[in-house]
Amino acid sequence: MASPSPEAPLEASLAPVLIANRGEIACRVAATCRRLGLPSVAVYSDADAGALHVAAADRAERIGPAAPRESYLNIEAILAAARRSGARSVHPGYGFLSENADFAAACEAAGLVFIGPPAEAIRAMGGKAAAKAVARRAGVPAVPGYDGEDQSDERLAAEAEAIGYPVMIKAVAGGGGRGMRRVARPGDFAAALEGARREAAAFGDTRLLLEKLVSRARHIEVQVFADAHGHVVHLGERDCSLQRRNQKLVEESPAPGMTAALREELGRRAVALARAVGYRGAGTVEFVADAGAEDGADAGALAADRVWFIEMNTRLQVEHPVTEMVTGLDLVEWQLRIAAGAPLPLRQEEIRLEGHAVEARLCAEDPARNFLPSPGTLAALALPEPGGGLRVDAGIRAGDKVTPFYDPMLAKVIVHAPDRAAALAGLAAALRRARVEGIRWNAGFLADLLDTPEMREAAIDTGLAERLRPRLTPPRAA
Template sequence: MRPIRTLLVANRGEIAVRVMATARRMGIRTVAVFSDADATALHVRSADLAVRIGPAPARESYLDAAAILDAARCTGADAIHPGYGFLSENADFAEAVDAAGLVFVGPPAAAIRAMGSKSAAKALMETAGVPLVPGYHGEDQDDRRLAEAADAVGYPVLIKASAGGGGKGMKVVTAPADFPAALASARREAAGAFGDDRVLVERYLTRPRHIEVQVFADRHGDAIHLFERDCSVQRRHQKVIEEAPAPGLSADRRAAMGAAAVAAAKAVGYVGAGTVEFIAEGDGFWFMEMNTRLQVEHPVTEAITGQDLVEWQIRVARGEPLPLGQDDLTIRGHAVEARLYAEDPARGFLPQTGRLDLLSFPEGVRVDTGVAAGDAVSHHYDPMIAKLIAHGPTRADALAALARALDRTVVAGLPTNRALLARILRHPAFADARHDTGFIEREADGLLAPEPPPSADEAALAALALLAHAAARQPAAAADPWSPFATAGPFTPNLPAVETVTLAAGDVSLAVRVETDGGRRTVSVDGAEPRAAHARLEGERLDARLGDLRVSARAIVQDDAVHLTLGDRQIAFRVADPHAGAHAGAEADHRLVAPMPGAVIAVSVSAGERVEKGAALVVVEAMKMEHVVRAPHAGVVARIDVAVGDVVAEGTELVVLDEAA
């Protein structure tokens, strides 16, 4: 038995906060590591000790194994928990931790190597008789060899990074002519995310489900599974909704997948938590890969089993046997998780960066997050803000609870996918479990439809909330909320008091006029007929009357902004200057700008070069993903304003493209 008194978490964000919470409950002292971008981050504030390990870029901090080991030595750590991402599946790091005399809370380096390479893992599974998707998993990485393999498999094909997952280095190719560019992009992403540009090529299944099995093994030769998760709802090959157990899975299929996953773990001498991922279509299922770490979606497994998987990891790392055997585990109800990202679904899910002005989560669901209001989302790291997890006696109960929780989640300062997540949970096809990995793309018209513009009633409610909030902050109101100074608002002797505010939401501005005459108040929007109005704001609860309409809403007033929630609809209003000119519209289509903050990693054209519509011009990397800026029309490159290696802000001019003559 190896004691663990001090645990260093070699990660950031919600997983670091999560691991520290369990360690603290177990009486273990915690150490955080942080980059310059994370000096005041939540995971740093959650630890007993914290050590700076380098600048903001991950390769100079969270991927710097030597700096992390130095931090462990100087703080007296006994063990290192790698979380997920970064060095969690790096066999060299696991070996270095062991060589330093520390406990690595994860599998042996040999198991990481065996399963960390998708190609090696598939070869091992083929030997073990586990079914594989047709494809090429060989060591010959010559471009021509890979293209020939794609031709042999048949299009569409999927190019995948051999060393990693999470959608990094993954490209769907539908035609041979597109293969070379997709291969180059996949290799760049793989090298940047995993330090390994090797890839494999597989047949791309058209309507598959992504089902994974949670496995656990100890140092005494025992291995079990903790059932499965369905992670089919994805965008850009990255999961956004996960649930356990997988809906519609028969007992026989569950047993077969569980047995195959346990066999895979035993075949490589696995220890600790791991996930064996399968792709399923029709009556078949095929091995995809094994993730030799804890998964982002592990909370749904914890919910249906009642177990703390991080505690299991620590106990197994100390040399203890598995806490439970296979026959001791049962499925209790249903759990579903939604990943809340700082991204703009309407703009191709572009990651967003900036300050979280407001972040509010409801009670009644589990929330795992690594940020708080006032923190920043940086382009250096993944843009996930939080995970919300609901558990209920049935799948319908869990879906409804999570949808309600998303309705009451408020994020200000950055666009998010919150509304999309709620729409997915309420979509009839998802509710009936008729979804697959192409669900979001197939249902995009409905799921990504723009929100209706704010109505006059909504603007009136926001204005009343502003006035009620301002009145509550007046000293007279605090002393006597029923005094005329607290209820009447500004006044002019012998004349009604009039207040006018212009509220903007998106591209829409509405002028709201509130008139108070004695104890009577009316409200008018954009010159419409005035209506009797009354409002009371207690905390975040707004009770209001607009003419014959009685409304209860949630209103959060912050500076000159009002965040209004009405049922499943949220509107963020800001007080606008009615005399300000209109903002400049989108950049002219001859001036191509960076769609988000990031680093320029490729410039594919030269000044004076003639290009066709759709041609790749510049590639910007942000949050470990590549974003290609393409020509909106045929033309001639008049000017290039950036070079490879430049760090650009959103809106930075990249290329000027003249119309073709």
């Protein structure tokens, strides 16, 4: 297959592109590089020597042993791989070093283009407390809470009282659902505080913040892009309310119940935040929305004064494909063009959302055993065939070993259809066609979840998936 000849400015400033990640996102980035004619370089740990992402790139460099700290999180090893391969740029993917300001700075210092925001923008948005301070300055409403420097037990307990229970305790440096505690009553605060401090220590920063807990919350996020010439646009929103242990399971765009006026308002807030930190590249501004009372008249209704900023993710998101499917754009291509210094490809008024897209995350975990991770060898694997609005972003193939060292997500299945009902039905059907042997996964659970009346009626909130779980996953006989 002949590669297209790359555009000179893209190639001159970026190629080869080193992809500092693994799994499906490394394959995803390599695919766009290939389409644009840009040579790519994979990196791999010893556990990944035969992995799909290694085959997806034009060449590959070993960066160390299986443990992430010694490979995918090892800045020196990745920079050395870039030197050996003659890479001109680094795409960090998501997770690992993607939101590490020191890594972004180290790339730039080594003469590599970091395909992401400037290190200062990552720092400004890196901690949840710092991000809230930015929001205050930009006039963007954030969830009521406490993010002060006084971290004494007494002060935190007093602030929790002032915010009003229930409250969330979060690690300032936390993420991915880790380092978060829900506290329902004042009597539970001391024990929760101790647990949260212990978890926070794992992030190398024991500082905590408190937030009002929105009892029925929806997670709505806005995709933004900024170029190096002062232009910032948004690409609409995604609803990521279906979560388990605070990690996303299913994402969709547009968000059910979203109005054009509210989209414009949230887009305005997201763009203001990006501008406030001198943002560049792809970013996601996350909001929590009050979903209203479950059976109340306001159920499902979204209102601007009940949507608050939580944090900004300074990278490409796992769930970016739903935005790609409704906009018809390739967000990795936009990242590459912006990193090469080009202006944004489209103006705000040229960005249109069409139809409805839903994504589900296929993970190596056992729904019948409380979603215990399920490493093993993929003795057989049949993912749904892409085409006709169905997209599969996979990081694995039959015969691969799924090791305990990394995230359990194996692949994402995304369906784009004219409306939400068709997208949900198409995705559920696709998941039911998927087959795996050698490990347990959550395909059947996700399909059942998509088929529930709650999901069909969009009576969704961040607790829904956990509440439905007992109904969806009968325990398997041993």
